[in-house]
Amino acid sequence: MDGNFFVELCKKPEGINIDFKRDQYKLNNDILKSNLIKDILSMANTIRNDDAYIIIGVKSYPNGVKEYIGVESHFDDSDIQNLIKDKVDKVPILHYIPVMFQGKSFAVIKISPSRYRPFLPIRDFGIVRKQCIYIRRGSMNDEARSEEIMELYKEKLLNDTPKLNTNSTSNLTVINSPTKNSISYPAENIIWAYNGDLETMTNSNYWNQSVFDNILYVGLKDTCVGLDIDNGNVVWKARATEIVGKPLKYNELIIVPSSGRISAWSSEKSSKWYHQNNTIWQCNSRSNISFYDYYNGTVLIITVKMSARADEPSQLYLMTGIESIDLTNGNSNWAFDTYDMGHSVPVILNEVVYFLTSLNIYALRLTDGSIIWQKQLNKTPSTNPFPLAVNEKYLVAGVWDPYNPEFFEMVCLNKDNGEKICVIELESQTHNFIHSNFALLDNKLVGTNDNEHIAVWDIINGQLIWESEETYQYPIFSLHKENLIVGYMGGVVKYSINDMTQIGHIEASEKKYITEPIVHNDKVFVSCTDGYVYALRF
Known part of the structure; x- marks a missing residue:
């Protein structure tokens, strides 16, 4: 960090992403150490799209005047990470940066935004309380209120160095004027690029994409469009x-799940906007958060709400559940509630709903929501169950225990009765080991590990059998025929499933967050934070 950038930071007032500290943090005892942990967690948990900074050695006065005092000693990244790692469920992305200015030494702790927030203390330590969510409210650090916790979990569920490309885009088909940002992908790989009616997505707000009848439906915030x-x-x-x-299509309806509501419109093509006042039907969810899987006229939504348990009426919990909605009319078929916190998106196979929470995995009948079987995977509540993968024989699920940072486990179960077949061997020592998605291919599990490699495991014996040499930042993939299509911050890459050789790579000109690739008719559709929806070809 150069002096000019440091000066620009110091010109800003204190707020949700700027905090000034007159003195260097002291780590002489647990109370002093916990002051640093609380400040970092508050910044890391606050909903924002930009980096946040704790500026040390600068006194900020109420009138905006800054006094440059300086510090006499420094830490490094590893000191802070080692302090945090056994006290918090996962370590925020942070950097400790010494700065020289006006002949004095200062420090800046940079905390990057992350799709993994909220970050939770896993035990009491000093002034930090176990399982308490700390946020930045204005220029103060405080415990999150119930409505702020709901917003954090809603954001969490809206689900994680390339060379510069100088290819010309003069012959590129761009739908609507490219006024938002520059094109991120090489011209020879782009079939078309769209940046019209949609807002630019961020690392925490992803466009939701699906393809039906040769139309790509893309939605973000308050807008959904269908693209040829x-x-x-x-x-x-x-x-x-x-x-x-x-968005999904059922019969002649386009159905869009939004916050607290599901809306169904006619699928008839039109240049005019469909609005809430001309829906075919609407239904209100019992919560502010909805995800879904659908099958044969039924959609499943995840419901998350604050509720008290009968045995602890004074304590509010995040209650996770599933509700089944009839796609023909929006009526509720059944609802299933748990008091577990985290969850994966449900998977439907052969009219059975598989649903993983922080504590349990459930197999429910799609017809009425009754339990076929239930298995406990974890002994304490966790906010990060791994994604769920199911095929005709097997089910793979995983959890990690925030109260025991050494515990993280992925298991293969018999999908018909929940009996354990094996434990998948995970070598990573970090907690958010799997941070994209899974796929089951016969007896093999494909996923990504926290070292940002693509990996394949044998689910009969749990052994790792292949790992990519290349690393991919924030990878997320989809399967198409015999290929694995991986989107990541530096582009899109294609692997052959048969021998896991790389057979295609579209490299972006700069790092941008990307959605899960959708492949249809040999076109790859992705959206990213440069403001565009792309149709790409290898």
Whole structure:
């Protein structure tokens, strides 16, 4: 960090992403250490899209004047990470940066935004309380209120160095004027690029994409558009409120899940906007958060709400559940509640709903929500169950225990009765080991590990059998025929599933967050934080 950038930071007032400290943190006892931990967690948990900074050695006065005092000693990144790692469920992305200015030494702790917030203390330590969510409210650090906790979990569920490319984009088909940002992908790999009616997504707000009848439906925040997959032209568009799941098509309806509501519109192509006042049907969810899977006229939404348990009426818990909605009319078929905190998106296979929470995995009948079997995977509440993968024989699920940082486990179960077949061997020593998605291919599990490699395990014996040499930042993948298509912050790469050789790579000109690739008719559709929806070819 150069002196000019440091000066620009110091010109800013204290707020949700700037905090000034007159004195260097002291680590002489648990209370002093916990002051640093609380400050970092507060910054890391606050909903924002930009980096946050704790500036040390500068006194900020109420009138905005800054006094440059300086510090006499420094830490490094590893000191802070070692302090935090056994006291918090996962370590925020942070950097400790010494700065020289006006002949004095200062320090800046940079905390990057993360899709993994909220970060929770896993035990009492000094002034930090176990399982308490700390946030930045204005220029103060405080415990999150119930409505702020809901916003954090809603954001969490809206689900994680390339060379510069100088190719010309003069012959590129761009739908609507490219006024938002520069194109991120090479011209020879782009079929079309769209940046019209949608807001630019951020690392925490992802466009939700799906393809039906050669139309790519893309939704973010209050807008959903249907794009012709051959040319990117808009053929359908609707206004909703905080879209939180992939649009789907059922019979002649386009159904869009949004915050607290599911809306169904006619699928008839139109250049005019569909609005809430011309829906075919609407249903209100019992919570502010909805995700879904669907099958044969039924959609499943995840419901999350604050509720008290009968045995602890004074304590509010995040209660996770599933509700089944009839796609023909929006009526509720059944609801299933738990008092578990975290969860994965449910998977439907052969009219059975598989649902993983922080404590348990459930197999429910799709017809009425009754339990077929239930297995406990963890002894204490966790906010980060791993994604769920199911095929005709097996089910793979995983959890980690925030009260025991050494415990993280992935298991393969018999999908029909929940009996354990094996434990998948995980070598990573970090807690958010799996941070994209899984796929089951016969007896093999494909996923990504926390070292940002693509990996394959044998689910009969749990052994790791292959790992990519290359690393990919924030990878997320999809399967298409015999290929694995991996999107990551530096581009899109294609692997052959048969021998896991790399057979294609589209490299971006700069690092951007990217959605899960959708492959249809040999086109790869992705959206990223440069403001575009892309149709790509290898």
